[in-house]
Amino acid sequence: MKDLVALGRYSLAGLRMLVLATVVLGLAYPLLVTGIAQVAFPWRADGSLVTATGAHTDQAGDAVGSALIGQLVTDPGLFQPRPSAAGDGYDPLATAGSNLGPESPDLEKAIEQRRAEIAEREGVPASEVPADAVTASASGLDPDISPAYAALQVPRVAKAQGLSEDAVRQLVARFTSGRSWGTLGEAHVNVLRLNIAVRQAAQARSSS
Structure with a gap:
């Protein structure tokens, strides 16, 4: 008991x-x-949402994307992101890398194919295509590209949008962030916010 x-x-x-x-x-x-x-940190707490004007927003209905999540860019006249291995590509519900090792024949084949396609698209030798342009990030949703990859795309984007290359380079510089705390990571360019600014500049030019 x-x-x-x-x-x-x-x-x-x-x-x-x-x-x-x-x-x-x-x-x-x-x-x-x-x-x-x-x-x-209200903007960050709500998902770092960005409007079509490039401004921060706390209203999900007004957002065109998140500054923290990469997305597919279908307009060939805009800056292109890194490749994505998330689901069928840029799927936020299936974030992942390819999980292929550095000596994987499939990975080597994919990299060479991407390098050739990008070199043709940008009109440059394949040797000038930077590494991040042909490799997916571990998440498959990296929202940023390297300054080198952005610089490679400047002539194409400028021509497509009717802007000068100097004007587009200034926009790239505007959305380039340095290393975190000056030591972590590498300099990077946010693709979503850069493309919004490019469209705004093109619209302003056509209306002037």
Whole structure:
């Protein structure tokens, strides 16, 4: 009988701890962190959404994409992103890399094919195509490209949009970010925000 009473007490104590942990860690803590993020970093907390004007937005209905998630660019007159191995390509529900090793024949074949296609598209020798132009990121959703890949695309984009190459280079420089804290990563260019700015510049030129 005493054993049953003791078991009951232990079970009740465990249940109380479970309820307390659920309330504190499953409800209170997430709500606290979310509240702090909404006050301190509202744009980032809401997914770093960007409007068609390039401005930050907290309204998902007004957004054309996220500055943190790469997406397929179908307009050949705009800057192209890195290749994607996420699902069928740029699928945010299937984020992943190709998982192919550096000596994989399939990977080598894909890289050479991409290099040839990009070289033809940009009108440059294959040796000038940078590495990030032919390799997918680990997530398959990298929103950025290297300054070298952006520079390679400037003449094509400028011609397609009726802009001077100098004007497009200035836009590339505007959306180029350096290393995080000056040491981590590499300089990068956000494709979504750059393409929005390119379209705006082309529209302004045609209406002037």
